[in-house]
Amino acid sequence: EQQMMQIYLRVRPFSKEELSANEDQDCVVIDDGQTVTLNAPKGSATRKSSEKGIGLSIHKFSFSKVFGPQTTQGELFEDAVRSQVFDFLEGENALIFSYGVTNAGKTFTIQTPKHPGILPRVLDAVFSYIGGLQYHGMDLKPYLMNGAQFLDPDQVKQERTAKMTVLASVKEALWVAFFEIYNECVYDLLQPSQSKKRSPLRVCDDGAGNAYVKLKWINIQNLSEANKLLQFGNKNRSAAATKINQSSSRHSIFTMKLLKIDRQTVERISFSLCDLAGSERCNKAKTFGERLKEAGNINNSLLILGKCISALRSSQADTKVAYIPFRESKLTKLFQAFFCGKGRAAMIVNINQCASTYDETLHIMKFSAVAKQVVQVIPDKPAESSVPCLVGRDGKPLMKNGVLEGYPSEDELFEEEDEADMSLLPQNDKDLLNIIENLRTKFLAERRKNLVQEMEIRKEMGDAMLQQLLESEELRREAEELKESYAEKLENTFEMYKDAIKDHAYQSAMSNLEDNYVPLDAFTAEQEKAE
Numbered sequence: 001e002q003q004m005m006q007i008y009l010r011v012r013p014f015s016k017e018e019l020s021a022n023e024d025q026d027c028v029v030i031d032d033g034q035t036v037t038l039n040a041p042k043g044s045a046t047r048k049s050s051e052k053g054i055g056l057s058i059h060k061f062s063f064s065k066v067f068g069p070q071t072t073q074g075e076l077f078e079d080a081v082r083s084q085v086f087d088f089l090e091g092e093n094a095l096i097f098s099y100g101v102t103n104a105g106k107t108f109t110i111q112t113p114k115h116p117g118i119l120p121r122v123l124d125a126v127f128s129y130i131g132g133l134q135y136h137g138m139d140l141k142p143y144l145m146n147g148a149q150f151l152d153p154d155q156v157k158q159e160r161t162a163k164m165t166v167l168a169s170v171k172e173a174l175w176v177a178f179f180e181i182y183n184e185c186v187y188d189l190l191q192p193s194q195s196k197k198r199s200p201l202r203v204c205d206d207g208a209g210n211a212y213v214k215l216k217w218i219n220i221q222n223l224s225e226a227n228k229l230l231q232f233g234n235k236n237r238s239a240a241a242t243k244i245n246q247s248s249s250r251h252s253i254f255t256m257k258l259l260k261i262d263r264q265t266v267e268r269i270s271f272s273l274c275d276l277a278g279s280e281r282c283n284k285a286k287t288f289g290e291r292l293k294e295a296g297n298i299n300n301s302l303l304i305l306g307k308c309i310s311a312l313r314s315s316q317a318d319t320k321v322a323y324i325p326f327r328e329s330k331l332t333k334l335f336q337a338f339f340c341g342k343g344r345a346a347m348i349v350n351i352n353q354c355a356s357t358y359d360e361t362l363h364i365m366k367f368s369a370v371a372k373q374v375v376q377v378i379p380d381k382p383a384e385s386s387v388p389c390l391v392g393r394d395g396k397p398l399m400k401n402g403v404l405e406g407y408p409s410e411d412e413l414f415e416e417e418d419e420a421d422m423s424l425l426p427q428n429d430k431d432l433l434n435i436i437e438n439l440r441t442k443f444l445a446e447r448r449k450n451l452v453q454e455m456e457i458r459k460e461m462g463d464a465m466l467q468q469l470l471e472s473e474e475l476r477r478e479a480e481e482l483k484e485s486y487a488e489k490l491e492n493t494f495e496m497y498k499d500a501i502k503d504h505a506y507q508s509a510m511s512n513l514e515d516n517y518v519p520l521d522a523f524t525a526e527q528e529k530a531e
């Protein structure tokens with residue numbers, strides 16, 4: 001299934017202060033449920049440019065749906081998010097991110113304790129769906145990017161194995177993680193920190209090109225547990241935010257992993273809600289020092305997000321595979337899968353209607369117009385969700401013929417802060433041989449791919465050279481023809497001049513003849529006189 005990326009616009013109402021500061025200048029006009037018109041106010045850079053004849057002062061934008069200032073949190077959830085939650089529960093990965101300038105209503109849209117935003121509503125919907133189907137054991141948790149891992153202690157292994165093998169119906173377990181990206185560093189918001197200085201987490205690769213972070217995943221059984229975690233995470237967030245680095249300068253991401261546990265398989269589906277940092281911070285005149293670095297990083301990650309989206313759009317339009325710079329920022333690295341057919345991404349664009357931030361709002365709208373053209377390939381079911389995926393410490397499947405094998409506990413994996421992911425290292429020679437074999441296969445595949453690419457490039461170059469040769473031959477022929485035609489013209493001109501000179505000589509001779517004319521009588525008389 002293919003579909004355009006869903007982009008929703010939410011226009012927030014004016015605050016009293018904004019109204020008294022004359023911010024309401026009809027800059028944002030909602031035409032209908034899908035289009036808005038932006039009118040540049042006096043004094044804005046856009047207006048000034050348009051008065052100089054550069055660009056327009058009126059812009060129209062269309063969206064999957066436009067939510068006006070009167071829209072309630074509930075209406076937004078029902079119209080833009082409910083279907084994604086449904087798809088998530090049916091087995092489809094989902095990502096929703098809010099994008100906009102600071103103070104545009106991103107955090108309000110995602111989570112507000114007073115007026116519950118999307119996040120608590122999603123959790124509520126998920127719990128009412130899984131209700132009685134909930135798997136109460138805590139012995140399965142998400143593993144790396146796409147796995148689930150057994151954590152049972154050895155002594156209860158047999159009972160757990162028996163329990164798992166007799167489970168007839170599908171059970172579901174919900175695990176959540178909450179983290180933020182600040183200055184290109186990832187911090188776990190659910191990790192209690194004793195010291196003031198938090199340790200950033202490393203973004204790893206699971207070997208299949210999927211980026212993941214070793215987060216603290218927490219199993220939740222009901223909405224109140226979820227709310228407590230949210231509060232904890234938010235507290236951690238604001239504790240780390242100082243005057244210099246406010247919480248609006250961080251991207252915060254709340255991820256849910258739903259494990260659908262059947263007798264032999266565990267299906268893992270994820271739903272992420274991302275509250276992006278304000279997008280305009282680098283433009284502020286006051287930007288300097290630490291703030292400048294922060295602004296640069298926010299700008300960079302949003303810029304890379306923008307680059308990825310426009311590269312995706314243009315590669316789809318040209319049907320040529322372009323380089324998409326997912327790896328250039330933590331944010332895009334972690335969300336890459338959603339843009340590459342492993343889930344559905346949607347964006348909620350938040351804007352305010354203030355005249356003073358018009359130029360930044362226009363920039364956001366232009367970005368969203370590009371994003372709207374991105375086509376997403378939605379798999380019927382994420383490929384990795386159907387394979388048996390229970391893994392042990394060594395990352396190997398624990399199931400053999402539908403029966404669980406031994407599985408050591410593995411707490412340290414998620415606790416340690418070391419650089420290398422030790423759990424991915426081989427445990428014995430056989431593993432090493434397997435890894436070498438896998439690498440060899442990958443290497444051969446890569447080499448084949450390179451050879452094909454090289455051949456294609458050579459063919460393209462050969463075609464281009466041939467084309468150039470043909471063109472230069474054509475040019476040479478044209479030059480030859482021109483030379484001939486000029487030579488002929490020259491010849492003609494020469495002849496013309498020659499005729500003109502002859503004519504002129506004849507005419508002068510004739511006129512000389514006229515001047516020197518002597519009548520015959522006078523000539524004879526003169527001759528006789530001389531004799």
Ligand SMILES: Nc1ncnc2c1ncn2[C@@H]1O[C@H](COP(=O)(O)OP(=O)(O)OP(=O)(O)O)[C@@H](O)[C@H]1O
Nearest residue numbers: 012013101102103104105106107108109248277278
């Ligand atoms: N739809 C809305 N209805 C009423 N008030 C809103 C709405 N959206 C936002 N607000 C209010 O506008 C202000 C700014 O909203 P919010 O903090 O969510 O912006 P933000 O885009 O997350 O900003 P930042 O990037 O700085 O975090 C808040 O006081 C919020 O309560």
